Amino acid sequence: MASRVAVGGTRSGTTEQLRRANLSRVLELLHQHGPTPRSELTRVVGISRSTMAGIVADLEELGLAAETEPASTTRAGRPSGLVSPADDVVAISVNPEVDAVHIGLVGFGGNVIKHARIETPDTRLPSVVGLAAATIRGMLADDPPRYRVLGIGLAIPGQVRISDGVVRQATHLGWTEEPITDLFAAATGLRAWAANAATLAMRAESQFGAGRGLRDLVYLIGGASGIGGGVILDGRLLTGSGGYAGEFGHTVVRPGGVACHCGGWGCLEAEVDQATLLEAVGLTAAEAGLLADRLTTSEDPAVAALVEEKSALLGIAVRNALNILNPEAVVLSGFLSALHRASARDLTEASVASSRENVEVRDAALGVEQLMIGAAELVFGELLRDPAGFLPAS
Amino acid sequence: MASRVAVGGTRSGTTEQLRRANLSRVLELLHQHGPTPRSELTRVVGISRSTMAGIVADLEELGLAAETEPASTTRAGRPSGLVSPADDVVAISVNPEVDAVHIGLVGFGGNVIKHARIETPDTRLPSVVGLAAATIRGMLADDPPRYRVLGIGLAIPGQVRISDGVVRQATHLGWTEEPITDLFAAATGLRAWAANAATLAMRAESQFGAGRGLRDLVYLIGGASGIGGGVILDGRLLTGSGGYAGEFGHTVVRPGGVACHCGGWGCLEAEVDQATLLEAVGLTAAEAGLLADRLTTSEDPAVAALVEEKSALLGIAVRNALNILNPEAVVLSGFLSALHRASARDLTEASVASSRENVEVRDAALGVEQLMIGAAELVFGELLRDPAGFLPAS
DNA sequence: GCCTTTTGTTCGCGTAGGGAACAAAAGGGC
DNA sequence: GCCCTTTTGTTCCCTACGCGAACAAAAGGC
Structure with missing residues (x-):
């Protein structure tokens, strides 16, 4: 309208x-x-x-x-x-993990043209930049050049200050206050942007996945390191005044409950964690992909009870989000999706009636390419904001 | 920018x-x-x-x-x-309560020119419309006409469907599915808009009160009938997909706690209510204005304990809101403001550090004119959206 | 009294978009 | 197969909006 x-x-x-x-x-x-x-x-x-x-x-x-x-x-x-x-216009996606770096080439429409996972035990930043830059060069080594590269999008598992692309903290990689976009720009000659991986995962799901076409969306993602999330309202990403909105991991679901590293007690992230669920069904961290299956097929009553308990806690967080934000859908990703699929519980129950109408709980739809698409969106977003203004400079 | x-x-x-x-x-x-x-x-x-x-x-x-x-x-x-x-351009504000109807004349800049409170025990809708229409005629009975009236803004204590101005439910007034804007339009010949009173109170505080100049704001208002609220993000009112966002009253603050009329347990609204506080200091509902004073000056240890308990529960709701929305300020109004002023508790404690930075808890700044201004904003908002397009039709 | 500073006013220019008229390219009926 | 209808692209002219330059006006300062 x-x-x-x-x-x-x-x-x-x-x-x-x-x-x-x-x-x-x-x-x-x-x-x-x-x-x-x-x-x-x-x-x-x-x-x-x-x-x-x-x-x-x-x-x-x-x-x-x-x-x-x-x-x-x-x-x-x-x-x-x-x-x-145009089918030759691409963005490059980079997603550093603890044991590997994902690098992709993505075109318009979230079309992943190439996707490589380079294993490396060395998470020191210069090493990661060098490895990524070399891989990128390889991907683009056509003569004559086959692609017009818009820039690099970086999906970082940690806090990123959007304004200048500095990684404030990425605990798992051991990075603190690193000007990562500048480093990538210097190493490749391309422009670079960075953002939190969970935020980008949401952005991908919102544009091309489970949230396609929705204007109001809550996204919750559970990973090894905790629970992140994001909110899209009226078609726009909710950032908050400082850019730290969407911390659903620290919604209180059990006052006075388990101590959380944030200093509080009973946070969703502290009460519902991936490790406990993995342990219950005898999986290791690397096998997290099998979690949904194991939780569903397990015949151990202890597992069923655990699923019941944890999904009830997740339900409280979802309920609060629904009442406050009244979205069209809640998209669950990572182990929260596994938990949801294993449980019979309706996560929207006990929300205010009017906020429940037409609310849907969905599981994430994009698979391993989720983050590649999300990181590319960071670049395409810059282009789309002002196509004529973006290009001449490149 | x-x-x-x-x-x-x-x-x-x-x-x-x-x-x-x-x-x-x-x-x-x-x-x-x-x-x-x-x-x-x-x-x-x-x-x-x-x-x-x-x-x-x-x-x-x-x-x-x-x-x-x-x-x-x-x-x-x-x-x-x-x-x-222009100083002759006005909007008319109407706020029906259980025992009276407030009617005001408001100019640009939230300037309340006239404000009348008409007592009436009759809350049936036709009666209220008739009473209001007569009062409005009286206010405008200058010859030659002194004001150019833009329209009527209705602040309703209940759920309102914004799209067509129908009151879905106003329990305290006994209204259900009433096309109230149409009724007012027919009775006065003026255009009318309606919205929830708590939402309009926030809008007033945001424009001209405690939230002046802030782009990201959470508003919580406590009244006799419960707790309402609203959110302003990036300078715009958060509506949610169905228009029912901001239901902070049903944030869970004590899982398995007091049963709430919404069907849940442990909602903020059920756990923290005005009646309990009034009773503790021996006030009647009509004396709610004195609550803050009494709570502060009371030397009864039971009152102090009550304040401590209730403000701790309020703190959980505030904390969740901060983590999810990361606003610049939280504005408290009604008895929540009284509770806040009587308590020494920092309501932002235990929020994620980054969301606490620069967050301020404030008390509402507009007094009895809050709702008159808010309702008028509903009309001025329509004018401001497209000044040239609004006027010719009137 | 003249100079400087700041702002209002007038006038011509460039650009973007609308709309009418015409052209083009398809399907359908006889 | 030809003509009519439908839908869309194209061309050309018109209008509205905003900019910028040049000039005018109204204040303070020396």
Whole structure:
């Protein structure tokens, strides 16, 4: 109903912002829905045919879209050209883990073109940067160059200050106050952006996964190191005043309960953790992928009781989130998804009736490519915000 | 940094939206900051002097602003005309309570021009509408007419469906599924909008009270009928997918605790209620205004213990809100403010460190006019969204 | 009294988008 | 197979908006 018009740069030219905003709008549609007939773009955006002609021409000139011959038609009337996002424009995704680095090449629409997992025991930052830079060079070593690279998106398991791309703390990797985007930029000559991995996982699910098409979404992800999450409201990522919103891991689910490393007691993260569940079914940390299956098939009554107890606690956190945020869906990922699938409990029960209407609890839909897509979204998001302003600088 | 350009109506004319957006922007500044020199408007909005001249001229022509003689100058240079919001443009506020109806006349900037409290034991809707309509006629009975009335804003103690202004349920007044805005429109010939009273109280505090100037805000209000609240994120009211976000009253603060009418157990609203506090210090419901004073001055150790217990429970709800939303401030109103002032407890304690940084707990700043201002904001909000589009129809 | 500073005003320019008229490309009926 | 209808692309002109330059106006300072 209402569209948003983002201001391009600091540049003046308010009439110019119109074109920038329209370029952004159209490219966003292509990114989200893939190849689309020009006539449909015209309808959806609600501008005149002549204007849309100019916009598509601009996008073609920028090399961001291509108009191909009309697809097979079904109705009468002159067929409309199919506008597709450029297939040679890519973002590079990097996700450092404790024992490996994931590196990917992702195009428009969350299309993962390449995905490599490079094992390494060395998590020191210079080493990781070097390894990643070499891998990236390898991926792009076509002659003539096959891809136009927009930049690098980094999914970091830790706190990241978005404004300048500095890793404040990534405990598992032993990084503190590292200007990681600058390091990657220097090593590769590409622009780089970084954000928290859980946030990016949500972003991926929201755009192309379980949250596709939803405007209001709560995301909860459970991993070895705790519980993270994020919130999308009215189609936009909730950041909070300091950028630290979405800490569902520290929702109180049992006042006076287990002490949490945050200094509180009874936090969701302290009360419901992956290690306890793994132990109950005899799995190691590396086998976390099998958790859902084991929890479901186990015939041990102790396991059933544990699932029941933990999912009740998760239910309290979900309930609070529903009452406060009234989203369309709650998406569970990681071991929380396993817990949810193993339990018969309706996690929305006992929420205020009006907030339960039409709420759905879903499991994450994107598999191992979740983070590659999320990290790439970080880069594509920059492009989509102002397509004409993004490119000339690269 | 980023300005928002709102789409006017369904009307086309994308270049026209620019002017509409700029009119909106400038009028919003006048509404929020009062009379402002034109040169300052030019600086703040960041457009050229010539454009601002046209915008101010448009606003004057619409009768929404007036440019007066230069104020007393202090620096060199040609003095800039002072642009003021029109002082004859008003919204009418209506707030039905169980034993009375509040009716007000409010101008730009939350300026309450008139405020009447009409006692009535009859809460049946037709009776309330009739009473209000008569009072409104009386307030506007100047000849020639003194005010230009934008419309009526209704602050309802109950659930309201914003989209069509239907009261879904107002238990205390005994209303169910009432098309209240239509009824008021028919009775007065004015346009009407309705919303939940707690939401409007927050809106008032956010614009002109304790939350003035803040972009991220959590609001909690405690009244005789329970605990309500709302959230402002990135300067915008959080509505949720169904419009029922902000139900802090049903945050779980003691799992398995007191049964709540919502069907759950241990909700904040069930665990912390006004009646219990009033009883402890020997006040009646009508004397709720004295609560903060009595709680503070009481020397009864039982009262102190009660305050301690209840504020600890409130703290859990606040903590959850902080972790999930990371706001700049939490504003407490009604008896929650009384409880907060009587307690020495830091309500932000035990939140995740990063979410506590720079968070402030404040008490509501607007007094009895809070709801009059909030209800008027409902109407002014419509005007400000698209000044040129709003007026011609009225 | 003149200079500087700041702001309002006027005028012409560039750009974006709308709309009408026409052209093009498909299907459908006879 | 031809003509009509439908839908869309294209071209051209018009309008609205905002910018910027040049000039005018109104204040303070020396």
